[in-house]
Amino acid sequence: MTTTVAVIGGGYGGTTVAKELDSFADVVLVEPREDFVHHVAALRGLVDPEWTDRLFYPYSGLLERGRVLRDRAVSVDQGGVTLASGERLVPDFVVLATGSAYPFPAKIDFHDSASAKAKIRATREELAGAEKVLLLGAGPVGLELAGEIKAVWPEKTVTIVDPATEILAGFPDEFRAEIRRQLDDLGIELLLGTSLTEAPVSEPGQAKTFTSGLSGGGEVTADLWFQCYGGAPHTAYLDGELAAARQANGQVEVTSELRLPGQPRVFALGDITALPEGKLAKVAGDHAEVVVANIRALIEGGELRTHTPGGPMISLPLGPSGGATYAEEVGVLDAATTSEIKGAHMMASRYDELFNVA
Numbered sequence: 001m002t003t004t005v006a007v008i009g010g011g012y013g014g015t016t017v018a019k020e021l022d023s024f025a026d027v028v029l030v031e032p033r034e035d036f037v038h039h040v041a042a043l044r045g046l047v048d049p050e051w052t053d054r055l056f057y058p059y060s061g062l063l064e065r066g067r068v069l070r071d072r073a074v075s076v077d078q079g080g081v082t083l084a085s086g087e088r089l090v091p092d093f094v095v096l097a098t099g100s101a102y103p104f105p106a107k108i109d110f111h112d113s114a115s116a117k118a119k120i121r122a123t124r125e126e127l128a129g130a131e132k133v134l135l136l137g138a139g140p141v142g143l144e145l146a147g148e149i150k151a152v153w154p155e156k157t158v159t160i161v162d163p164a165t166e167i168l169a170g171f172p173d174e175f176r177a178e179i180r181r182q183l184d185d186l187g188i189e190l191l192l193g194t195s196l197t198e199a200p201v202s203e204p205g206q207a208k209t210f211t212s213g214l215s216g217g218g219e220v221t222a223d224l225w226f227q228c229y230g231g232a233p234h235t236a237y238l239d240g241e242l243a244a245a246r247q248a249n250g251q252v253e254v255t256s257e258l259r260l261p262g263q264p265r266v267f268a269l270g271d272i273t274a275l276p277e278g279k280l281a282k283v284a285g286d287h288a289e290v291v292v293a294n295i296r297a298l299i300e301g302g303e304l305r306t307h308t309p310g311g312p313m314i315s316l317p318l319g320p321s322g323g324a325t326y327a328e329e330v331g332v333l334d335a336a337t338t339s340e341i342k343g344a345h346m347m348a349s350r351y352d353e354l355f356n357v358a
């Protein structure tokens, strides 16, 4: 009899786990989306029509033996997984890989790909007609989106507002200074230590001119705005004994072997984990390697592997040829290197390979 594994969530971590377990376990990957969405490239997909279609990879190319169930886990407890369809899975192992939500356009809220593409195209049209764009949030998403907009429409006014007094907390000054220098060169206005005194009159991504005061003094006028903050882990389905691992912020406590405490057959990885490290596809991939090795060790015997959280790292493009990268091992890398790492191709080749897309 083969070991059964239910992987809940087919994002960066879940697809890697499912693919690697496929040859030695019976895998069911549960995912409500029609296609894998390459969210790392979502902001390029908004501004560049050629990239809109490239964000979507059919799950049919992922697994040879296992199956992908287009469904959603509504309750996961120590005994198994209940799906929105009513089906109950009782696998030998469960891997929780449900990631996090983030406001559009960084993450795409529709599960069917035709509606998702239609929303991206409609928002691009609104954006194309807007002269002044306001981005609320100067984190990686706000900064990357500003760079993408300027790369396609250099004449637009792009303003970023954030109540924090500095961008990219937790990264070294040298990295922040390089990003700020490039933002200046691109003419992107960065208003820090301040926030809007009135809520925008329009929905995010819908063109409608408005003016708001700023808490730090002055005002800002925009034709369109986007919310670039507010990620939240998807873990509301944790039930029974598993609910104890869910922290107040929605993240899930894990052991160094990436299991829920006291739950030898339930693993968790990626954005949902309460580990002190960046919430990155790269990190979800590292977690996936440990989870696969540990499930294999539990099936075949052998030592369990542990995961040690890494230091801060980021590759932050500002358009296809700008931006900067930081990791402790390499320090600050320049725009040309950042373009090679991410900006020029948005890391698509890895997913072309994973999903068997020519």
Ligand SMILES: Cc1cc2nc3c(=O)[nH]c(=O)nc-3n(C[C@H](O)[C@H](O)[C@H](O)COP(=O)(O)OP(=O)(O)OC[C@H]3O[C@@H](n4cnc5c(N)ncnc54)[C@H](O)[C@@H]3O)c2cc1C
Pocket (backbone or CB within 6 Å): 008, 009, 010, 011, 012, 013, 014, 030, 031, 032, 033, 039, 040, 041, 042, 043, 071, 072, 073, 074, 097, 098, 099, 100, 102, 106, 107, 141, 234, 237, 269, 270, 271, 272, 279, 280, 281, 282, 283, 284, 315, 342
């Ligand atoms: C704009 C943007 C740019 C980024 N750029 C980079 C980058 O350059 N490099 C990098 O390393 N990281 C980057 N990231 C971060 C990266 O996308 C996340 O860290 C990564 O997606 C986390 O992977 P994950 O597997 O934990 O979750 P996700 O990739 O979020 O996947 C979770 C999946 O679970 C599904 N799901 C949710 N709830 C349920 C449920 N109840 N039942 C079943 N399925 C469910 C979701 O539909 C989703 O498909 C970027 C993120 C954004 C938004």
